[in-house]
Amino acid sequence: MTPSARIQAAIELLDAIIASARDGGPAADTLIARYFKERRYAGSRDRRAVRDHVYDAVRRAAERPSSGRAAMVGLARERGDLAALFDGSAHGPAPIDAREAGAEAGDVPQWLQPLLAEPAEQQALLGRAPVDLRVNRLKAARQEVAPLLPEAVPVDGLDDALRLPEGWPVEQSDAWKQGLVEVQDAGSQLISTACGAGPGMTVVDLCAGAGGKTLALASAMGSQGTLIAADTIRSRLARLEPRAVRAGATFIQTLLLDQGHEERAVRDLHGRADAVLVDAPCSGTGTWRRNPEARWRLTPARLDRLAQEQARILDFAAPLVAPGGALVYATCALTDREGRDQVDSFLERHDGWTPEPVMTPMGRAHGHGILLTPGHDATDGFYFARLRRTG
Numbered sequence: 208m209t210p211s212a213r214i215q216a217a218i219e220l221l222d223a224i225i226a227s228a229r230d231g232g233p234a235a236d237t238l239i240a241r242y243f244k245e246r247r248y249a250g251s252r253d254r255r256a257v258r259d260h261v262y263d264a265v266r267r268a269a270e271r272p273s274s275g276r277a278a279m280v281g282l283a284r285e286r287g288d289l290a291a292l293f294d295g296s297a298h299g300p301a302p303i304d305a306r307e308a309g310a311e312a313g314d315v316p317q318w319l320q321p322l323l324a325e326p327a328e329q330q331a332l333l334g335r336a337p338v339d340l341r342v343n344r345l346k347a348a349r350q351e352v353a354p355l356l357p358e359a360v361p362v363d364g365l366d367d368a369l370r371l372p373e374g375w376p377v378e379q380s381d382a383w384k385q386g387l388v389e390v391q392d393a394g395s396q397l398i399s400t401a402c403g404a405g406p407g408m409t410v411v412d413l414c415a416g417a418g419g420k421t422l423a424l425a426s427a428m429g430s431q432g433t434l435i436a437a438d439t440i441r442s443r444l445a446r447l448e449p450r451a452v453r454a455g456a457t458f459i460q461t462l463l464l465d466q467g468h469e470e471r472a473v474r475d476l477h478g479r480a481d482a483v484l485v486d487a488p489c490s491g492t493g494t495w496r497r498n499p500e501a502r503w504r505l506t507p508a509r510l511d512r513l514a515q516e517q518a519r520i521l522d523f524a525a526p527l528v529a530p531g532g533a534l535v536y537a538t539c540a541l542t543d544r545e546g547r548d549q550v551d552s553f554l555e556r557h558d559g560w561t562p563e564p565v566m567t568p569m570g571r572a573h574g575h576g577i578l579l580t581p582g583h584d585a586t587d588g589f590y591f592a593r594l595r596r597t598g
């Protein structure tokens with residue numbers, strides 16, 4: 208592909224990403240993979256260049272651009288090297304008209320800015336994320352794994368965490384292939400630790416997805432006890448199975464929930480869990496470093512729906528906790544509505560719960576929980592709180 212054709216390809220991909228964000232379709236990474244599957248003529252350097260153009264344009268625009276071309280024109284206005292490639296050549300984009308509108312630059316959509324827990328740290332939400340690893344204690348200790356990954360550095364305060372530079376291809380390493388490490392953000396590891404899971408316990412990961420935190424809980428439990436990974440999406444739970452095999456954590460049970468009728472499937476667990484983790488579906492504002500186009504998906508109406516759903520999930524999660532057990536609420540969101548305020552209103556709706564301080568090597572106390580941000584902690588952004596069932 209010529210450099211101009213790569214720009215045109217980025218424009219086409221951005222059109223697809225914009226439409227998908229508007230209509231709730233697949234993520235940018237999926238669309239990019241599909242695009243190149245249908246265009247075998249593109250070599251690896253073409254793919255990398257197009258991908259870089261796409262993500263540079265996505266990172267640059269807080270609001271969903273009107274078109275892929277507007278997104279790239281906005282970027283090209285700041286980058287003379289790219290502007291020169293709008294040359295009208297055979298597979299390249301038409302020249303930029305001086306009056307042509309380009310997408311505006313920004314970090315956070317304007318309506319969302321006042322809702323953020325730390326509005327001063329907006330820029331860091333779009334920074335570059337390192338590759339964090341969690342050593343799988345079921346198979347190895349950090350001191351055994353560290354020599355296999357000499358580029359990795361420990362993360363202060365997290366016994367099982369190692370950090371590699373952004374983009375490091377860890378899945379090609381023997382340590383990953385043997386299940387000695389999992390890719391998991393340090394903040395995510397901290398939340399799993401806050402559950403206090405240990406051997407012999409009964410632990411429910413109620414919004415388990417593909418099991419990132421479930422696997423961390425399994426590691427802390429030494430594969431002893433009962434660990435249930437529940438979710439409403441079958442395909443996500445299906446992705447957990449091969450991961451659990453690789454990690455040597457085959458004692459995990461999965462539980463598929465029926466959206467809106469979850470109570471039926473969890474009734475048998477009432478009063479039995481030593482710990483329940485609710486890693487709730489959320490706006491994902493804390494993970495924009497990895498999914499910058501998530502900004503284009505979020506609307507005030509969607510945020511309302513998410514907040515209602517988080518409260519509903521907490522309400523059917525709470526009865527699962529045994530007296531004296533813990534409910535850990537977490538989101539990878541940095542809006543107070545989804546974090547601090549959600550915990551406050553749970554405590555107003557339910558008697559017999561006491562917030563517990565969490566001893567943490569990172570983050571800041573915020574309301575009854577802890578706020579982690581890319582700017583302050585160099586992790587993804589999270590809010591989490593630990594509540595003890597005392598009544």
Ligand SMILES: C[S@@+](CC[C@H](N)C(=O)[O-])C[C@H]1O[C@@H](n2cnc3c(N)ncnc32)[C@H](O)[C@@H]1O
Nearest residue numbers: 413414415416418419420438439440486487488
């Ligand atoms: C933030 S993701 C979980 C990420 C996962 N815990 C991890 O560490 O990789 C939230 C999950 O909640 C699930 N979910 C959404 N609504 C739910 C519900 N009503 N009950 C249980 N899970 C739900 C979603 O399918 C999604 O997988």
